[in-house]
Amino acid sequence: MFNDIESKLNSISEGGSLDRETLAAILSTEDGASKNILYRYADKTRAAHMGDGITLRGIVEFSNVCAGTCVYCGLNRYNTKLKRYDLESERILASVAELAAHKIKTVVLQSGENHTFDGIWFGELISEIKDKFGIRITLSVGEKPYDVIKHWKDKGADRYLLKIETSNKNFYDYLHPGMSFENRLRTLKDLKELGYQVGSGIIVGLFGQTTKMLADDIIFLKENDFDMVAIGPFIPHVNTDCAGHRAGSAEMTLKTLALARVVTKNAHMPSTTALGVIDSETKIKALSSGANVIMVNFTPERVKDLYSIYDGKSAGSGKFSNYSMEKMAAGIKRHIDYSEGDSLKAPGVERVDTIVKR
Ligand code: 5AD
Numbered sequence: 431m432f433n434d435i436e437s438k439l440n441s442i443s444e445g446g447s448l449d450r451e452t453l454a455a456i457l458s459t460e461d462g463a464s465k466n467i468l469y470r471y472a473d474k475t476r477a478a479h480m481g482d483g484i485t486l487r488g489i490v491e492f493s494n495v496c497a498g499t500c501v502y503c504g505l506n507r508y509n510t511k512l513k514r515y516d517l518e519s520e521r522i523l524a525s526v527a528e529l530a531a532h533k534i535k536t537v538v539l540q541s542g543e544n545h546t547f548d549g550i551w552f553g554e555l556i557s558e559i560k561d562k563f564g565i566r567i568t569l570s571v572g573e574k575p576y577d578v579i580k581h582w583k584d585k586g587a588d589r590y591l592l593k594i595e596t597s598n599k600n601f602y603d604y605l606h607p608g609m610s611f612e613n614r615l616r617t618l619k620d621l622k623e624l625g626y627q628v629g630s631g632i633i634v635g636l637f638g639q640t641t642k643m644l645a646d647d648i649i650f651l652k653e654n655d656f657d658m659v660a661i662g663p664f665i666p667h668v669n670t671d672c673a674g675h676r677a678g679s680a681e682m683t684l685k686t687l688a689l690a691r692v693v694t695k696n697a698h699m700p701s702t703t704a705l706g707v708i709d710s711e712t713k714i715k716a717l718s719s720g721a722n723v724i725m726v727n728f729t730p731e732r733v734k735d736l737y738s739i740y741d742g743k744s745a746g747s748g749k750f751s752n753y754s755m756e757k758m759a760a761g762i763k764r765h766i767d768y769s770e771g772d773s774l775k776a777p778g779v780e781r782v783d784t785i786v787k788r
Contacts, residue, residue, distance in 0.1 A: 483767025496542025543572030629658030635678015
């Protein structure tokens, strides 16, 4: 049991030095009352820095072609059982039209990491989306060379998601054979330099991961001052080497998310789709423990099941309705924020820098 959780959180919140032992001890807390203090603290931090709005992002998974080797992911190149697809521009634009019609002002264009991918085609798509819909565009397409991500930025892309997955190099190498941790870091740096709003994040509950590693991850996310931070549980996929592994726990994911909120303060943080797969209540609980964003899936039905990062991913993701989303938000005394949901860290954006007082 970790008795002094509140004073530790106060010290972290006030900008005290972040030491991994303290963070790891908080994450190891099993005691119910202490966990509740953590969740409530994260909720107050979220309220102070982000307000009570829940921001929506519409995601279109436009291709599951992937050259990656991520051992935990069902899209990895060795999964020959998976039928691969690429959506055409017309189809992607139709999905964007659909999400825009639901007042959602960010589209996340996500795909596997496909090295044969046509960057010029994608650039044209980005400018077409910008011209037609005028909404924010977030890219989530993996590591790409500087010139390519610069081209997309010039064409109108606003944001980019690239999770570090784990900030521990050895663990990263074990999880991603043949991939390069340095290249990951380099890409994140390039993205920032180019003026993207950058999101990163981690997976919780991977085989061999410790609370100390998670503590280091939180420090990594803080030090890089990411605009967006995603923390989701590991979920096994039947056609991967991790098929028999246990899923990450909802509790550990919530604790990590909550602590990351206290530490990173004004990053946009989603209640991840993966959390909803473990347990739909936990997905709601995350919104009361630090999260302020929901990703809504607008991938066409015809291919949705093929974007199988982990088992059970598209279960329960029925047709989106503004009404039920608004009702869900009202149920936890929040509301849906239909604004663009830009970074609060972006230059020129006023910050709500209230210190959480208790
Ligand atoms: N469980 C949870 N998250 C996963 N991802 C990939 N595979 C899994 C899995 N088995 C996440 C990674 C990746 C994002 C697209 O999906 O964090 O960045």
